[in-house]
Amino acid sequence: MDVLVVGDANPDLVLRGDVRPRFGQAEQLLTGADLVLGGSAAITAAGCARLGLSTSLLTAIGDDVFGDITRERLTERGVALILPRTATGLPTGLSVILNPADDDRAILTLPGTIPTLRPEDITDEHLAGTRHLHVASLYLQPQLAAGLAGVFERARALGVGTSLDTNFDPTEKWESIADILRHTDVFLPNATELRAVTGEQDIDKAAAKLVAAGTTVVMKNGAAGARAWWPGDESSAPGLAVEVVDTTGAGDSFNAGFLAARLTGLSVGEAIRWAAVAGSLSTRAAGGTAAQPTRQELNPAAAA
Ligand SMILES: Nc1ncnc2c1ncn2[C@@H]1O[C@H](COP(=O)(O)OP(=O)(O)O)[C@@H](O)[C@H]1O
Ligand SMILES: [Mg+2]
Numbered sequence: 001m002d003v004l005v006v007g008d009a010n011p012d013l014v015l016r017g018d019v020r021p022r023f024g025q026a027e028q029l030l031t032g033a034d035l036v037l038g039g040s041a042a043i044t045a046a047g048c049a050r051l052g053l054s055t056s057l058l059t060a061i062g063d064d065v066f067g068d069i070t071r072e073r074l075t076e077r078g079v080a081l082i083l084p085r086t087a088t089g090l091p092t093g094l095s096v097i098l099n100p101a102d103d104d105r106a107i108l109t110l111p112g113t114i115p116t117l118r119p120e121d122i123t124d125e126h127l128a129g130t131r132h133l134h135v136a137s138l139y140l141q142p143q144l145a146a147g148l149a150g151v152f153e154r155a156r157a158l159g160v161g162t163s164l165d166t167n168f169d170p171t172e173k174w175e176s177i178a179d180i181l182r183h184t185d186v187f188l189p190n191a192t193e194l195r196a197v198t199g200e201q202d203i204d205k206a207a208a209k210l211v212a213a214g215t216t217v218v219m220k221n222g223a224a225g226a227r228a229w230w231p232g233d234e235s236s237a238p239g240l241a242v243e244v245v246d247t248t249g250a251g252d253s254f255n256a257g258f259l260a261a262r263l264t265g266l267s268v269g270e271a272i273r274w275a276a277v278a279g280s281l282s283t284r285a286a287g288g289t290a291a292q293p294t295r296q297e298l299n300p301a302a303a304a
């Protein structure tokens with residue numbers, strides 16, 4: 001495999017229109033509703049597969065209808081599933097995403113099986129079968145986080161690259177992940193996450209702290225695109241102006257673009273260009289995966 005993605009997979013119910021709930025039994029009419037593949041790890045894995053990487057996803061889903069939908073959608077996209085436990089008695093996770101007309105959104109998440117992944121679920125056999133290991137949604141998975149530094153260390157000893165996208169911490173405690181970042185080749189936060197994880201408000205100083213420990217920092221910056229810092233240099237890449245339908249999962253599609261470029265042998269500077277375009281193109285449709293680009297769409301010149 002080119003890449004093993006580890007983390008959350010669940011359906012997303014995306015609701016559009018007049019979605020700011022009014023209580024008191026008010027009924028509001030929506031303009032759109034889609035049940036789509038969600039979970040940052042799942043969206044990243046689907047994006048990697050669409051970009052031509054042979055991709056597996058290690059995830060925890062339950063033995064229920066949402067688990068079945070999740071499995072089907074991933075299989076359709078050519079992602080090989082590794083499911084350590086399905087009969088935990090816990091329901092598959094679910095997110096309900098409220099998308100008003102502006103580009104804000106609210107997300108309600110039932111964790112279900114999502115927090116049940118454990119470090120020992122990532123075996124040496126899994127690591128030996130991949131070039132790269134990417135972990136998503138760390139703060140939704142405290143059991144995995146507790147032993148991830150050791151997993152990343154083992155991975156690197158086997159010559160497997162490591163990357164991490166923590167995503168937001170719903171507890172907003174932002175517990176230290178310094179031990180994990182020491183073994184992380186590429187950290188992929190947005191600006192909020194970069195500040196929170198480092199405890200440093202100034203973006204450049206925050207990145208510099210991590211780069212000093214040898215980690216490449218790739219920061220997603222919404223419509224503005226991305227910035228990257230690595231030992232000895234830095235770079236930025238613009239987003240594409242697109243007609244945005246839904247930004248759910250844009251950061252995860254961005255990650256897929258970055259990994260595809262790097263695993264193709266491109267530089268970090270080139271990889272953030274691919275990543276920013278992949279993120280932007282993914283916003284053209286509802287949900288995280290429907291509008292994810294192919295390699296041809298990302299880089300028509302090279303593919304021709
Ligand atoms: N409104 C937008 N217009 C164009 N591109 C966007 C927009 N929002 C996000 N993107 C693209 O998706 C990438 C990731 O989105 P961002 O919102 O920064 O990440 P996250 O979802 O992790 O917070 C951006 O770097 C950019 O390339
Ligand atoms: Mg994100």
